[in-house]
Amino acid sequence: MSRRLIKSMPSGSFLMLLLFIAILVSALAVSYSAHWNRQLLNELYGELSVRDKAQAEWGRLILEQSTWTAHNRIEALASEQLKMHIPDPAAVRMVRP
Secondary structure (H helix, E strand, O other): OHHHHHHHOOHHHHHHHHHHHHHHHHHHHHHHHHHHHHHHHHHHHHHHHHHHHHHHHHHHHHHHHHHHOOHHHHHHHHHHHOOOOOOOHHHOOOOOO
16 A cells, blocks of 8 residues: 555655655754753753862861861960970970981
């Protein structure tokens, strides 16, 4: 039956039908590609947001670390809690290896 249909159609009509199907498939592929691109772009923006939050947290942690390890803070803790003090220069002895 399909051979009769193809034979009964003019020679250009089959080519037109084939081109129409190719255009339809191409349009669906473009639509799918655009949708996929939007999904990936949204995922990228989400990951960039996570990265920015992690960088901000890292900066805060670096600042906190520098605060906790400041020399004057360590010296104050040593003198207050451990009752340590800097010796007089006369009490210091140099030891040679």
